[in-house]
Amino acid sequence: MKQQSLLNQSTTVQSILDWLHTFGKSSDTGNTRLLYSNDWMNAQNALFDQFQQSSLTPYFDDVGNLFGRVEGMNRNHKEAILVGSHIDTVIDGGKYDGVYGIAAAWIAVKELLEQHGRPLHTIEVASLCEEEGSRFPLTFWGSGNITNKHKQIVSTEIFDHEDVSLYSAMIEKGFGLGRYPQPYRGDLSHFLEVHIEQGSVLEQDHQDIGIVQSIVGQRRYTIVVNGKSDHAGTTPMNRRVDAMESAASLMTSFTQFARRLDDDLVSTVGKIEAKPNTPNVICHQVTFSLDVRHPSVTTLDLYEQEMNTLIAQLEREKRVNIHVNRWTNVQPVNMDDSLVELAYKESERLNYQTKIMHSGAGHDAQIFGTHCKTSLLFVPSKDGISHSPKEFTAEHHLRAGVNVLKSMIYTLAYEKRSSYHDELPLS
């Protein structure tokens, strides 16, 4: 059956998202589309067909990333501009996360083709195979393969909850067998991504567009406070080594310091476990998580130093023993300055309320950020909700993202002398 193009004059961004929602619908507004699942495959195949209907040449790479390519007229310029986001969702996620970036790229490129014909430079719309880490214990499988950051990963040694290996899930869908081009791309000049904010800064500040200057560095710690279990009634306060008392004191100090050090610093204790966890027994052990994020390594280092000072002080004062394990240390990634400038100029020109900000959450742009010139745009998200069927962004905001993206792509791909290319060999 010949597919009809979904894109026409009256197509809204929301209607594209509603269509993509039909692949792996988990509820009225919820989606579960895990890497290499049938729903995921159906979505990628349907997009493949739709790209074809929109004059984009579709192709997969060997891990299942899908591209819709528009060949640039300038044949001497081999580099491509990649625009898009990821097709996978978390379990029972929303209708916007990931797919909005694909829909926005597709609509923008389709409209540019209709209004301006073929571009000078090659553009590809990307539906990246995986970002969320919801099926296998790894994230950014799509962008990580394109940028070679996942080359150490052995796909036969990674398993989902049902003990299916990443490798066998991949070959079951026809990938990983060399039938498609290898995913690594040395030919990318730019990566552009638009995403819902996953926070409520834009909404609360009444902004239309957020331009990300950097994606925060992220450190996660597990802190174990060891004290001594004792009877809660018969042990005087001055003879206790109460792990909970010390843990509470640390949590309080950590938060106070975070609030004082820098407005952009966030510090969160989200998880706690006490032993033996009984009302009338003094805890001998309290374990808690600490998640700290900031766009600068220096600030993260300062925070960590103070953390260690506070811990050493408490160990002396309270006779507890405290163990710190830093199990995540993601470096901050800056977006390309010239693209921040371009995005800001275009957004202002289109009369959008525009805010330059950082991203506290990870996105594919974080992986591309050290590989090619990368830009990340945000649109507001109602109540900052994400990874939930309650995700919602109004059409005018979805469209604002498309419009800024479209203007940026136009500048990069259509303008003969664009200052946003380092070298532009003219034909």
Added chain:
Amino acid sequence: MKQQSLLNQSTTVQSILDWLHTFGKSSDTGNTRLLYSNDWMNAQNALFDQFQQSSLTPYFDDVGNLFGRVEGMNRNHKEAILVGSHIDTVIDGGKYDGVYGIAAAWIAVKELLEQHGRPLHTIEVASLCEEEGSRFPLTFWGSGNITNKHKQIVSTEIFDHEDVSLYSAMIEKGFGLGRYPQPYRGDLSHFLEVHIEQGSVLEQDHQDIGIVQSIVGQRRYTIVVNGKSDHAGTTPMNRRVDAMESAASLMTSFTQFARRLDDDLVSTVGKIEAKPNTPNVICHQVTFSLDVRHPSVTTLDLYEQEMNTLIAQLEREKRVNIHVNRWTNVQPVNMDDSLVELAYKESERLNYQTKIMHSGAGHDAQIFGTHCKTSLLFVPSKDGISHSPKEFTAEHHLRAGVNVLKSMIYTLAYEKRSSYHDELPLS
């Protein structure tokens, strides 16, 4: 088979405890002897026989409390002096808790009979049926029935973990059917109990005997802090309503205030639960327990007032909603002053290092304390360990408790004019 008396010249307190340990042995030094279990029944029956061998007239009451009675010579004086403790244990408890008080009473009375013959006043050694609440969700079943404090309890409506009702467990062992005297005792002049400390104050202070002046009042609270779940990376600190941050701050304030208010006040957060309890999500709810104990109601009231002030302040400052449920409010109970004086005098006369203290744990003496003149003595407990197979008290300390108890019983039951009786009708 005619039973042999266990008590002879060379009997140590420890040997009696080792013998009782054979009933419901859970490990080399551990004991599980739950109310109305076979092990419990065997222990009570064996004690029944042993009391008989020791010239104590044994009898059960209708809930299974066992008494070994020595009739006083003064027939006009109807009141009895009760000395003892409880026979039941927690699950995998130690060899000392409860039974030491029975063994000490039995040895003391046996020796008094041998050395001084029949007393003026009636003495009963008591092996109370239950104190721990380890099988059924209630405590002090023995002393509570003797003092009528459990008269509201309907034994058919209380069940153990295997859905056996207190009533059917009781009748299975022949109690609760009116075959034995009703447990209420209006004829008690005194209750004397000796117990291991269940704390390490005596050990650390190198004391032989602790004389309890009061058993602390105990309030237990469940505190629920309600905030708002948000993304740990994308929600700036000044926009969060972080339940964990507020809970940590409260826990810290509560402890600091407790340490400042009164040296005898203890305040413990032993249990905590966070929701959703994930490292990268701000908690929307944190629930924690608070256990507060002090010998004076005024101090407990002051603590509670400050607690509520701190909570109200935090609710205003942090926009959290905090719910407090006080689910336990046990009143402090004073031991009899004249008996504190007697115990102190006898302990000093016997050259023991003697400390007057309060009890942070509950004991049968707490129930008797508002029913008749009551005394509670402590002996040191190694490392303050209790309710564990690791419980240990050395023989010289076990014997010290027996000696002080024996001197007290002598004064109360043998001396013609004892100032420790309010009225002593002479024969």
